[in-house]
Amino acid sequence: xxxxxxxxxxxxxxxxxxxxxxxxxxxxxxxxxxxxxxxxxxxxxxxxxxxxxxxxxxxxxxxxxxxxxxxxxxxxxxxxxxxxxxxxxxxxxxxxxxxxxxxxxxxxxxxxxxxxxxxxxxxxxxxxxxxxxxxxxxxxxxxxxxxxxxxxxxxxxxxxxxxxxxxxxxxxxxxxxxxxxxxxxxxxxxxxxxxxxxxxxxxxxxxxxxxxxxxxxxxxxxxxxxxxxxxxxxxxxxxxxxxxxxxxxxxxxxxxxxxxxxxxxxxxxxxxxxxxxxxxxxxxxxxxxxxxxxxxxxxxxxxxxxxxxxxxxxxxxxxxxxxxxxxxxxxxxxxxxxxxxxxxxxxxxxxxxx
Amino acid sequence: xxxxxxxxxxxxxxxxxxxxxxxxxxxxxxxxxxxxxxxxxxxxxxxxxxxxxxxxxxxxxxxxxxxxxxxxxxxxxxxxxxxxxxxxxxxxxxxxxxxxxxxxxxxxxxxxxxxxxxxxxxxxxxxxxxxxxxxxxxxxxxxxxxxxxxxxxxxxxxxxxxxxxxxxxxxxxxxxxxxxxxxxxxxxxxxxxxxxxxxxxxxxxxxxxxxxxxxxxxxxxxxxxxxxxxxxxxxxxxxxxxxxxxxxxxxxxxxxxxxxxxxxxxxxxxxxxxxxxxxxxxxxxxxxxxxxxxxxxxxxxxxxxxxxxxxxxxxxxxxxxxxxxxxxxxxxxxxxxxxxxxxxxxxxxxxxxxxxxxxxxxxxxxx
Numbered sequence: 001x002x003x004x005x006x007x008x009x010x011x012x013x014x015x016x017x018x019x020x021x022x023x024x025x026x027x028x029x030x031x032x033x034x035x036x037x038x039x040x041x042x043x044x045x046x047x048x049x050x051x052x053x054x055x056x057x058x059x060x061x062x063x064x065x066x067x068x069x070x071x072x073x074x075x076x077x078x079x080x081x082x083x084x085x086x087x088x089x090x091x092x093x094x095x096x097x098x099x100x101x102x103x104x105x106x107x108x109x110x111x112x113x114x115x116x117x118x119x120x121x122x123x124x125x126x127x128x129x130x131x132x133x134x135x136x137x138x139x140x141x142x143x144x145x146x147x148x149x150x151x152x153x154x155x156x157x158x159x160x161x162x163x164x165x166x167x168x169x170x171x172x173x174x175x176x177x178x179x180x181x182x183x184x185x186x187x188x189x190x191x192x193x194x195x196x197x198x199x200x201x202x203x204x205x206x207x208x209x210x211x212x213x214x215x216x217x218x219x220x221x222x223x224x225x226x227x228x229x230x231x232x233x234x235x236x237x238x239x240x241x242x243x244x245x246x247x248x249x250x251x252x253x254x255x256x257x258x259x260x261x262x263x264x265x266x267x268x269x270x271x272x273x274x275x276x277x278x279x280x281x282x283x284x285x286x287x288x289x290x291x292x293x294x295x296x297x298x299x300x301x302x303x304x305x306x307x308x309x310x311x312x313x314x315x316x317x318x319x320x321x322x323x324x325x326x327x328x329x330x331x332x333x334x335x336x337x338x339x340x341x342x343x344x345x346x347x348x349x350x351x352x353x354x
Numbered sequence: 355x356x357x358x359x360x361x362x363x364x365x366x367x368x369x370x371x372x373x374x375x376x377x378x379x380x381x382x383x384x385x386x387x388x389x390x391x392x393x394x395x396x397x398x399x400x401x402x403x404x405x406x407x408x409x410x411x412x413x414x415x416x417x418x419x420x421x422x423x424x425x426x427x428x429x430x431x432x433x434x435x436x437x438x439x440x441x442x443x444x445x446x447x448x449x450x451x452x453x454x455x456x457x458x459x460x461x462x463x464x465x466x467x468x469x470x471x472x473x474x475x476x477x478x479x480x481x482x483x484x485x486x487x488x489x490x491x492x493x494x495x496x497x498x499x500x501x502x503x504x505x506x507x508x509x510x511x512x513x514x515x516x517x518x519x520x521x522x523x524x525x526x527x528x529x530x531x532x533x534x535x536x537x538x539x540x541x542x543x544x545x546x547x548x549x550x551x552x553x554x555x556x557x558x559x560x561x562x563x564x565x566x567x568x569x570x571x572x573x574x575x576x577x578x579x580x581x582x583x584x585x586x587x588x589x590x591x592x593x594x595x596x597x598x599x600x601x602x603x604x605x606x607x608x609x610x611x612x613x614x615x616x617x618x619x620x621x622x623x624x625x626x627x628x629x630x631x632x633x634x635x636x637x638x639x640x641x642x643x644x645x646x647x648x649x650x651x652x653x654x655x656x657x658x659x660x661x662x663x664x665x666x667x668x669x670x671x672x673x674x675x676x677x678x679x680x681x682x683x684x685x686x687x688x689x690x691x692x693x694x695x696x697x698x699x700x701x702x703x704x705x706x707x708x709x710x711x712x713x714x715x716x717x718x719x720x721x
Contacts, residue, residue, distance in 0.1 A: 024460070025460070033692065334397070335367075336362075336400070338398045338399015338400060339399050339402075340396070340712035346448075346692040
């Protein structure tokens with residue numbers, strides 16, 4: 001399961017009357033509500049030592065090999081947006097979850113829920129994009145399934161993909177391996193996917209010149225692996241919930257503090273502008289083609305060079321460091337010299353009033 | 355971002371901080387009126403950088419926070435009706451009513467939609483003639499012109515399936531109420547730049563004179579706020595109490611007159627109760643009689659609302675600047691953004707949410 005670690009949502013509250021008895025949209029935000037959903041509804045019945053690690057992918061010993069297994073379901077609206085569609089998103093998303101565990105992806109499954117009335121030309125574009133993304137990553141879609149539901153019961157189409165990959169003992173980055181003295185890098189500018197989809201969704205009259213960053217991150221991981229090997233302590237792709245949620249999960253899993261420098265975080269002008277207008281924080285906006293890497297400070301230069309040697313990592317940057325203080329928390333040093341914490345969001349970001 | 359980054363320059367900010375520290379011979383207590391200003395201050399850590407020179411207390415200017423509980427409960431009752439599409443700014447969805455919030459109503463089947471402009475709600479009504487669209491018209495003078503325009507437009511289109519649930523409030527009566535209260539600590543105000551963009555600042559002149567407080571019309575970026583503080587501190591040090599305008603790039607003394615005319619054509623001054631503060635005479639805007647058919651409270655029978663406010667919530671003290679969010683016994687323990695007791699913990703402009711989301715590290719709370 002890819003929803004976050006539980007410790008980060010661990011404030012105990014004697015539940016007041018606002019407690020809920022059914023699913024709300026906020027349960028899907030990747031923030032504290034998602035964490036509570038896993039903790040309260042899923043783990044009591046499905047819990048086991050493998051699942052309890054709550055990584056993006058699980059690592060299983062099968063025969064003599066270590067296999068990474070990951071699954072993800074895609075419900076994006078609209079189905080097509082600048083820079084991609086739900087098809088390549090579903091391939092890249094699951095493959096990236098495998099790659100972040102250090103796995104080399106081998107094969108995918110794809111399950112479709114199709115809504116009555118979905119035009120074939122939309123479906124064709126989606127499946128074509130899936131095929132292209134799989135070929136680019138060098139994996140096959142080995143098995144699949146389709147179901148059709150009545151009109152109104154799905155938003156055009158939903159896709160689930162699962163993937164397996166091979167893991168070697170020498171390269172096992174993990175969310176709990178970050179340690180004080182590491183630096184935090186990101187491979188590229190943040191927030192493009194979330195804002196591109198939001199703009200494509202309509203309802204807001206603003207135009208942004210922005211494409212989703214949807215991409216397979218395997219090549220970046222390979223370059224880091226060649227250059228740094230086991231010095232790559234942690235890799236994560238900050239998708240739903242954005243960089244802020246991902247770093248909070250890592251801080252909790254590794255029991256370390258993370259200190260970010262505001263001016264160093266690459267945020268495209270168009271993303272910053274849209275967020276400014278909507279009252280969003282770009283650190284919580286989804287990415288689909290960016291990774292965050294934790295490596296020892298002494299290897300920061302090598303990691304940067306490795307990332308920048310690939311087109312996807314041209315704008316890679318060091319954005320912060322891991323500290324022994326304020327464990328489990330992410331702190332941002334503002335340009336002016338103040339500090340603030342960057343917490344998990346309680347639910348979805350909501351546009352403000354004025 | 356052009357026209358924004360210029361107002362976030364770290365070098366200039368540090369220079370302003372030093373200047374304030376040099377000029378302040380004692381710690382002054384200033385209130386920033388608007389919740390947007392509160393968030394900049396806490397987000398950038400300006401309050402900590404000015405410790406000992408300026409103490410910022412946070413004002414009532416968070417529309418979500420001061421919307422009275424009975425209006426939230428009315429909104430929930432409307433949103434639960436099968437014949438209603440309830441539209442609102444996103445901020446309102448998580449505000450706790452007596453029993454639940456709009457998110458929960460939506461999860462139970464209510465048709466609740468976020469809109470980015472009240473005119474989108476009018477458009478929705480035009481496109482769905484078989485449903486009644488209600489827009490939750492909240493906010494200060496800043497949102498009043500657009501909300502007035504929505505009502506105006508609905509009448510122009512002859513729509514009979516559109517109405518607004520009004521909970522508009524105005525700033526000057528709230529400032530007066532704060533200054534009149536026996537436990538007031540505020541020595542100077544940073545007035546809300548966007549409210550003044552609409553209204554100008556003539557309303558503040560009698561307040562500054564009568565209560566002998568400096569009032570500086572101030573913007574929302576770090577440099578705006580620091581400059582506003584410097585101007586207020588300078589007045590206090592010199593024993594002056596005037597209305598000054600820091601936000602010159604947006605505000606004129608007379609404000610935006612077409613917007614004011616629109617407001618007064620659609621709305622009139624009414625008594626309004628403020629959540630956590632209580633009733634303030636002539637502190638709100640209500641629809642004029644000629645627009646009564648667009649008033650959701652008159653269109654739907656919404657009587658019999660019984661409100662229940664959690665006893666532990668001290669939002670009123672926070673909104674009046676008497677209590678710092680972190681000093682509230684419920685803060686971070688009984689009351690968190692996931693389980694808010696009061697609206698200031700919810701809204702993106704709420705003071706409690708600002709402290710919780712940005713400041714918990716400094717407050718060294720248990721985590």
